[in-house]
Amino acid sequence: MNNTAVLLIGIGVLAVGTFSMRFAGPALRSRVEVPERAQQVLAAAAIVLLAALVATSALTDGHGPAGVARPAGVLVGGVLAWRKAPFVLVVVAAAATAAGLRLLGVP
Amino acid sequence: MRSIWRTLDPGLARDIGLVCLADGVVGVSYGAISVGGGLPLWVPVLLSVVVFAGASQFLFVGIVAAGGSPIAAMIAGLLVNSRHLAFGLALSDVIGRGWRRWPGSHVMTDENVAFAMGQDELEQRRAAYWAGGIGIFVCWNLGVVVGGLAGSVITDTDVFGLDAAFPAVLLALVLPALRDRSTRTAALVGVVVALAATPFLPAGLPVLLALAGLLFYRAGKPALEEVVR
Numbered sequence: 001m002n003n004t005a006v007l008l009i010g011i012g013v014l015a016v017g018t019f020s021m022r023f024a025g026p027a028l029r030s031r032v033e034v035p036e037r038a039q040q041v042l043a044a045a046a047i048v049l050l051a052a053l054v055a056t057s058a059l060t061d062g063h064g065p066a067g068v069a070r071p072a073g074v075l076v077g078g079v080l081a082w083r084k085a086p087f088v089l090v091v092v093a094a095a096a097t098a099a100g101l102r103l104l105g106v107p
Numbered sequence: 108m109r110s111i112w113r114t115l116d117p118g119l120a121r122d123i124g125l126v127c128l129a130d131g132v133v134g135v136s137y138g139a140i141s142v143g144g145g146l147p148l149w150v151p152v153l154l155s156v157v158v159f160a161g162a163s164q165f166l167f168v169g170i171v172a173a174g175g176s177p178i179a180a181m182i183a184g185l186l187v188n189s190r191h192l193a194f195g196l197a198l199s200d201v202i203g204r205g206w207r208r209w210p211g212s213h214v215m216t217d218e219n220v221a222f223a224m225g226q227d228e229l230e231q232r233r234a235a236y237w238a239g240g241i242g243i244f245v246c247w248n249l250g251v252v253v254g255g256l257a258g259s260v261i262t263d264t265d266v267f268g269l270d271a272a273f274p275a276v277l278l279a280l281v282l283p284a285l286r287d288r289s290t291r292t293a294a295l296v297g298v299v300v301a302l303a304a305t306p307f308l309p310a311g312l313p314v315l316l317a318l319a320g321l322l323f324y325r326a327g328k329p330a331l332e333e334v335v336r
Contacts, residue, residue, distance in 0.1 A: 006177050010171075010181040011177070014188075015158045017185045018158050022213065024192055025194070025195025026195060026203070026204075028196070041321065041324060042193070042196045043224070045196075045321055047281055047290055048290075048317050048324075049190045049193055049297075051281055051317070052300075053217060053314055054278045055302055057277075060302065060305045063305060063307075066270075070265075071271075073275065074271050077272070077278065078282075088121065090275055090279045091125055091129070094272050095267055095268035095269055098268030098272075099268035
């Protein structure tokens with residue numbers, strides 16, 4: 001088996017596996033009625049996952065810490081979001097803070 | 108489908124547009140990095156269309172370009188994407204029924220899931236999910252092709268601070284849900300678990316372990332309108 005074939009198998013299985021995981025919820029829901037309490041837990045699960053994603057992508061890079069510029073940018077964005085600033089401002093301020101700090105040589 | 112655009116409030120549409128644009132720029136860098144790493148253009152492009160999950164795609168091309176096995180890259184990608192299982196369970200009625208479940212499931216990303224979770228009404232959730240999903244799908248794939256063809260135009264989006272913009276996007280979108288005390292406690296425990304696990308476990312697993320935070324979650328009494336529904 002040549003390299004291209006192995007590569008195609010890798011991509012193919014990743015695609016099918018990823019789609020199956022995404023599709024499992026909608027597929028299940030059209031067959032089974034999910035009780036109210038379970039729906040609340042599932043919604044909380046999605047929020048917990050997103051929060052963990054925020055923390056790991058803001059504070060870590062690979063297996064180590066992410067430096068200073070990125071966490072600082074996310075912090076600025078987070079404070080603005082908490083103060084109910086417009087979404088566009090939150091995003092631009094987070095990016096500008098990180099980019100600005102890097103321009104100044106902060107990692 | 109037309110009702111999505113009618114339901115979508117202009118402010119929300121603008122916010123989604125901004126995230127689509129940022130995703131497009133990251134797509135350009137992903138395309139450029141992949142081709143720059145020695146992979147043929149079809150690899151990043153095919154991955155983007157059939158897998159359509161940014162973090163797993165970066166991981167996949169990173170492993171393969173470094174000479175790693177595509178099978179190892181596939182397993183790593185599946186691990187990173189496993190959170191989509193929980194997203195699909197939480198948002199199944201937002202994604203829809205019948206044939207819509209197929210394209211609707213495929214366009215699932217962290218961003219449009221967070222946009223949907225941030226809306227109150229089911230109709231708005233649907234509109235945010237679908238507009239975000241389709242918009243990001245189009246921008247991401249266009250970006251990847253442009254980046255792959257143009258090569259080294261943008262390889263490092265960190266210069267623009269985009270690595271800080273994406274966590275900020277998700278944070279801004281989940282903040283309202285964290286006003287609920289029980290959800291907040293579960294999320295905080297989850298964050299601590301994920302951060303503690305990051306140095307030791309492969310990518311994707313720490314975030315999944317955050318679900319342990321749900322042990323601290325207590326579902327509230329169903330709201331009146333929910334009972335009527």
